Amino acid sequence: MANNNLTNKQPIPTLTAADFQPVDINQRESEAIKRESLSAWRDTWERLRSNKVAMGALIALFVIVLASLIGPVISHWVHGYNYKSNDLLATNQKPSGTHWFGTDDLGRDMFVRTWMGARISLTIGLAAALIDLLIGVIYGGIMGYFGGRVDTVMNKFSEILYAIPYLLVTILLLVVFKPSLGTIILALTITGWINMSWIVRGEILKLKSREYVLASRSMGAGTGRLLFRHLLPNASGPIIVTLTLSVPSAIFAESFLSFLGLGVQAPISSLGSMVENALTGWMYYPWRMLFPAVLISLIMLAFTLLGDGLRDALDPSLKNK
């Protein structure tokens, strides 16, 4: 523990003023910073890059997106299939050289359909998340920036809306309006933006009393500069994490809707609708379920892990929470 100075028997040398000499310190030079200058973004990226799980998820997502873009093209090029072309003589085929993922009950090639489905599912997930972002940032930004009565009224409104279970609203909307890519995305975003708006509101409320925002105001900065140069960039961490995590929940919601027969309609397929479609007799044709089910799980997993990793990278103090 403590080192015992009392046993030190050595005599203390006497020092006089003559023993001291002023050291010539060039203050400006001593203040020079050697470390490479890193912006907040670079810093975040470095932390994310050192997180193997998150990087794995990022790479997996990249591969899945790439495959969903070129997979159908390759298959068309090699075998001449597209997602609609069916061969009633070759229904429910096992995976083989001609049909890499097998065929479904109408003899359609599962390889093409799986990647097309991934394309649709990803489109729905990303589009819904981006629309949530847009509405959430505007609505939440107004609440947080103006505060006061505006905030109270808008917040109460969103609370009332939020209390209505959103899947039920989505189901109702899709029962009424025919399900299509557009209406599904719209139905998913009708209350999906609320969570994002609360995140934005909370961040802006917190940030707008920071002294650097006051400093900018004292220099005469207008609303636009304050919002887009100071408030939103500094709120971007939680916004990005929420965005990342809202993609898989939109994909899940769409697959749930497929189960109710309210997902994208044939002949287009999403991963969810393919799983639903495979349910009839899949005991005997497990591959029809396997490929889309594994892919949808992988996508959800990758987004979840990436979201976790981003949260850690953006705010290291939250690690392991």
Next chain:
Amino acid sequence: MARYVTSKFLYTLLSLFILITATFFLMKAIPGDPFMSEKEVPAPIRARLEAQYGLDKPEIVQYVNYLGNILQGDLGISMKKLNQDVGHIIGQTFGVSLRLGLVAVVVSVIVGVGLGLLAALYHRKLIDNVTMVLAVLGMSVPSFVLASLLQYLLAFRLDLFHVTGLKGPLDYVLPVAALSAQPIAFIARLTRSSMLEVLHADYVKTAKAKGLKWPAILWKHVIRNGILPIVTYVGPMTANVITGSVVVERIFGIGGIGKVYVDSINNRDYTLIMGITLFYGIILMAARFITDIVYVLVDPRIKLTSGKEG
């Protein structure tokens, strides 16, 4: 407190009212009428049917009637299963779903809290890592994938369980496992992070320092404080179990309310869709309302004076 409860209650009622109104007018916005998809109905019969369902009156009158009926607990008559009362159908099928759901909730809480606690106590050890990997998997694998997988492997291939149906207690195993995987994952993560926070709190160190025995510390300080955030998950869990049950009941061929809901949507049985939607809505809003109240009750740190909550 009373003021808080009242205001929460009123807001919940307001949300419910909006849901009812939205349901009604959305259904009215459907092109055509409920009898269109049937075979061509002769005009006199059609008129009689319309009169029977009150469809010949102006919409606003229909709306007021509808509100009045709901207040009396009357959800109308199924349009496809002729002469079957919607309330009656719900009553008949809800029991099965409720039993399944309750079992799933109990299993989720026990297993989830247990795993989360273990992970926190063995922080950064093998148990922690395994639990967290499982939790992330549990969160990402959709319930229908898990349900199908369990059904295929354990029931179809290994023949350990019945493939479908819900007759004996053993039949509960697979549906409950599929239903509770996601809630278990969420609860385990929530519990772990909250327990970790408590374990590092100064009052736990103090308790250790003053010589309190570890089991006593665990029970008196750690678990009691660490379990609070779980309460916030009650609302989302209810939603999770409901959506899950719709899927799981279909896969395992269980005749609960979830299956009726799917059928009603496929048959475009509008009164039944409206009825079950409202029914689900009430359950979910009630769950959220209870969550809000209970959270305030159990956490002495939340002050009610400001009337604001996160």
Next chain:
Amino acid sequence: MGAQLGKNLIEVEGLKKYFNVGKGKVLKAVDNLNFYIREGETLGMVGESGCGKSTAGRTILRLYEPTAGSVRFNGTDIYKLSPSKMKAMRRDMQMIFQDPYASLNPRFTVSDIIGEALDIHNMAGSRGERKKRIEELLDLVGLNTDHATRYPHEFSGGQRQRIGIARALAVNPKFIICDEPISALDVSIQAQVVNLLQELQERLGLTYLFIAHDLSMVKHISDRVAVMYLGKMVELAESEELYRNPIHPYTKSLLSAIPVPDPEVESQRKRILMTAEGGGPIRSADDDSEQPTLVEVSPGHWVATPY
């Protein structure tokens, strides 16, 4: 200090800033302030935390809209200015903030931080001009010019405060409010920053409102000192006079809390604690009954009565 003092640059009259705290109650953070600051002068403003000093500073710069009163800068009432005129006026009035960690945007480089005001007021014609001006300012506050591309988190508290000072100076202001600019810094750095502020005042002819809770530092830098208590000004005098001859019990109490750097004297020091009879009852925020007025007890020495 001691420079020839000119006309009144800042005139504050009847300034009030109330905050609604809900249920019909208001917090009178700043209640009826009256004072002036002459050109080239440093007015110190002291008081315990929460007494409304910072709110007063922010209201004077119109970062908060006042509840009542006026602030005249060179004779113009700034609360009556249109947004565009107010924006132009902001070039003359600047602020240095308390917390050097919170007052610099973490996503900006030093040159973005200092250059922001130049951009807002279109003061730099070209990129090169902007760069030159930023380097000039960095040099003025004693920072390396190659620090311009770095981010705030790479600097120490003292360096950050210098960046904050450079930012305030960018628009060539005449008047700067220093809102506890040294209270978040290490003692060893405090003197550096205060000396820098004094040096800049002499070179650039600045006028300061120096807000602090550290009386000895305020005495060192200020020509006159105002004492605030619960949102009101209780005493205002030349700093020597105030320290030699405090009249208001709150001022006496504050002064008695200064430690003396002499062990023998320090051991004799007695703190004067305020009692209700001493005249400093804590008034509830919504109590409007008593409005003390400032009375001149000797030339330039004003005290709030009754106390």
